[in-house]
Amino acid sequence: MKAKQGDWVRIHTTVLSAADRSGRLPEDTRKAPVELWVKGRLQADSSVGERVEVETATGRRVAGELIDTAPVWGHGFGDFVPELEEIGRQLKQAMQALDAHGGKP
Amino acid sequence: MSRYEQVMARKAEITRKAMGLDYSAFEQEGIGFDYEAMMDRAGYSLEEVIRIQGETGVGNTPLLEMRNLTALARSTAAAGKGARIFVKDEAANPSGSFKARRAALSVYQAKKQGYRTVMAATSGNYGAAVASQAAMRGLDCIIVQECYDSQHKGQPEIIEKARKCEAYGAEVVQLTVGPELFFVFLELLEETGAFNASLYTPFGIAGVESLGYELVQQVRERCGRDPDAVVATNAGGGNVTGTARGMIKAGAGSCAVVGASVDLSGLHMASDSDFNRKSFTTGHTGFGVPFATWPDRSDVPRSAGRPLRYMDRYLLVSQGEVFWATEALARLEGLERGPAGNTSLAAAFGLAREMDQDQVIVVQETEYTGAGKHIGPQLSFARRNGIDIRFGNPREEVPGTSIILPSEPGGVQPRDLDMNRLRASLIRKATQGRTVESLSESEIQFLVDETKSDEAFVRQTLAA
Numbered sequence: 001m002k003a004k005q006g007d008w009v010r011i012h013t014t015v016l017s018a019a020d021r022s023g024r025l026p027e028d029t030r031k032a033p034v035e036l037w038v039k040g041r042l043q044a045d046s047s048v049g050e051r052v053e054v055e056t057a058t059g060r061r062v063a064g065e066l067i068d069t070a071p072v073w074g075h076g077f078g079d080f081v082p083e084l085e086e087i088g089r090q091l092k093q094a095m096q097a098l099d100a101h102g103g104k105p
Numbered sequence: 106m107s108r109y110e111q112v113m114a115r116k117a118e119i120t121r122k123a124m125g126l127d128y129s130a131f132e133q134e135g136i137g138f139d140y141e142a143m144m145d146r147a148g149y150s151l152e153e154v155i156r157i158q159g160e161t162g163v164g165n166t167p168l169l170e171m172r173n174l175t176a177l178a179r180s181t182a183a184a185g186k187g188a189r190i191f192v193k194d195e196a197a198n199p200s201g202s203f204k205a206r207r208a209a210l211s212v213y214q215a216k217k218q219g220y221r222t223v224m225a226a227t228s229g230n231y232g233a234a235v236a237s238q239a240a241m242r243g244l245d246c247i248i249v250q251e252c253y254d255s256q257h258k259g260q261p262e263i264i265e266k267a268r269k270c271e272a273y274g275a276e277v278v279q280l281t282v283g284p285e286l287f288f289v290f291l292e293l294l295e296e297t298g299a300f301n302a303s304l305y306t307p308f309g310i311a312g313v314e315s316l317g318y319e320l321v322q323q324v325r326e327r328c329g330r331d332p333d334a335v336v337a338t339n340a341g342g343g344n345v346t347g348t349a350r351g352m353i354k355a356g357a358g359s360c361a362v363v364g365a366s367v368d369l370s371g372l373h374m375a376s377d378s379d380f381n382r383k384s385f386t387t388g389h390t391g392f393g394v395p396f397a398t399w400p401d402r403s404d405v406p407r408s409a410g411r412p413l414r415y416m417d418r419y420l421l422v423s424q425g426e427v428f429w430a431t432e433a434l435a436r437l438e439g440l441e442r443g444p445a446g447n448t449s450l451a452a453a454f455g456l457a458r459e460m461d462q463d464q465v466i467v468v469q470e471t472e473y474t475g476a477g478k479h480i481g482p483q484l485s486f487a488r489r490n491g492i493d494i495r496f497g498n499p500r501e502e503v504p505g506t507s508i509i510l511p512s513e514p515g516g517v518q519p520r521d522l523d524m525n526r527l528r529a530s531l532i533r534k535a536t537q538g539r540t541v542e543s544l545s546e547s548e549i550q551f552l553v554d555e556t557k558s559d560e561a562f563v564r565q566t567l568a569a
Contacts, residue, residue, distance in 0.1 A: 015280070015289055020107055022285055029283050029377040032255035036289065037279040039271075057276040058222060058245040060297065075264045075477035078485030083494060083510055087432045094514060095173060095437065098180050 001048040003069040009042045010071040011054055013064035038062055039071060112291050120404065123294045123301035125218045128406040136535050137551030138407055148311035149210060151354050155315050161241045163209045164315050166197040168323040173437035178457040181515035188333065188460035190453055192468045193320050196442055200237035201230065201473025203316055207304060207343065208234035210312035215300035216242050222299035226290040226404065228252065228263045229387045230472055235302050236273035246275035247299060249290050253281050254380045261486050262386055265477030282380045287404065303404050304341055310409035313347020314354060320467050321355035331357045333464040334456060336449040339364035340392040342400055342410035348469050349415035361417045365452035366393035368421040369504045381490055382505040384424050384483045388448045398530040413531055413556050420452040420519040423499040425509040427451045429517060431480045444480050446472030455519040528556035529566045541567035
């Protein structure tokens with residue numbers, strides 16, 4: 001995918017290789033590098049996968065691999081969780097049994 | 106020396122430059138330091154705190170009575186038991202959590218000292234709070250967060266925090282799991298000459314004092330009495346510390362200060378594979394216990410958050426209990442908040458049952474909720490990661506393996522963590538193998554103050 005100078009993009013870079021990491025780490029973490037993601041304005045026309053430079057929101061110049069252009073947020077409200085409906089049903093029943101739901105008018 | 110070691114070796118110099126605060130002025134002989142002098146001279150008075158926070162619309166949040174939750178708690182309690190539960194709706198702050206109180210003071214301090222940029226290392230609400238305050242005071246802001254595991258899978262809750270920081274114009278630097286976050290943070294401080302808006306500065310903690318002060322005033326107005334217990338979610342210790350100090354300043358020093366954390370025992374906080382097996386990224390024992398027993402592990406020489414100086418009880422709840430409380434808060438009180446901020450609510454629901462009906466218990470925070478940072482995506486994420494979610498006895502929950510939702514309201518049963526074990530652990534860490542005979546009177550007194558205990562306890566711990 002092509003990207004133009006001035007586009008808002010996301011880059012990725014490796015900060016420390018697994019070998020350069022701090023000494024005190026659990027086994028699983030020690031095997032992985034320390035990686036970094038940041039967003040900014042692309043400084044020259046390029047393509048996804050190329051090494052690029054961006055200017056971040058605070059004006060810093062950061063270099064890294066271009067991984068995404070016009071990045072969007074994908075997080076949401078998840079899947080249907082039947083247990084939440086069940087809690088709701090139980091709470092309603094419990095309050096009806098108490099005849100207290102809503103308090104005194 | 107590797108680049109990592111070089112930067113870490115400059116840690117003291119970098120952090121001093123990034124705060125403009127000389128901690129050595131408060132050091133005393135041996136292990137001690139003058140905590141109150143640090144809070145007095147480097148912090149702000151309560152009046153100043155309230156004025157500074159007022160400038161950016163922080164504080165004066167509503168105190169809401171949880172009538173239905175109280176009725177439900179009473180239905181599972183012995184006759185005459187079931188304290189009135191109130192909630193301080195801190196989600197009403199500009200950035201959606203009580204952290205705005207800390208950030209308001211940090212960013213004010215940065216601006217006053219002439220810094221152009223503020224930085225914070227946080228995956229939590231504090232990042233959004235600093236970004237929001239920086240936006241109001243016209244400073245640049247960089248937030249560094251631990252967000253992804255090595256498979257590049259992000260915690261939905263942390264991704265939402267990143268979105269919120271960016272919404273306030275901040276630059277967000279996202280990292281994979283590991284303590285080297287602090288290394289990246291130090292490098293960035295050096296590169297930018299930014300102010301370190303640490304969570305643990307005297308001014309940051311002073312910012313929370315207004316919360317404790319306000320809630321006491323509000324309870325007096327509403328109930329004609331002081332609160333009997335205030336429950337605060339405990340992670341780094343600043344929430345408990347600042348709230349308790351504010352309560353004391355309001356003259357309510359005899360009210361019980363109760364810390365609450367989600368029990369994540371068994372999960373390693375620096376583990377890549379454990380990272381996405383937990384459903385809480387803060388407010389849990391993985392921070393709460395180590396920071397309580399060794400506050401100076403933080404990013405400042407002397408942390409102003411010292412919860413064992415104030416805490417009377419420390420209650421643990423399970424992830425399932427907090428999720429249940431979050432759903433109950435929405436269904437019965439019409440408030441969609443949390444989930445992590447509802448840790449203290451789950452603890453309070455259980456605690457209320459121990460207390461008399463005329464007593465008052467205050468849950469001192471709520472936090473905003475939204476995409477990713479919500480009970481639905483949190484539970485879905487857990488299920489997709491193979492966590493067994495079911496109804497049952499929350500005490501049987503195994504963090505990282507299961508989430509057990511209480512099958513009835515009476516199943517919410519917070520557990521006491523042994524305060525004396527925590528106190529002893531702090532004393533042993535602070536003295537590092539020194540004998541009781543080698544400690545001066547003032548060092549012993551420092552340990553007494555640090556642990557809200559007495560001389561006999563300190564001596565007995567060191568002799569054991």
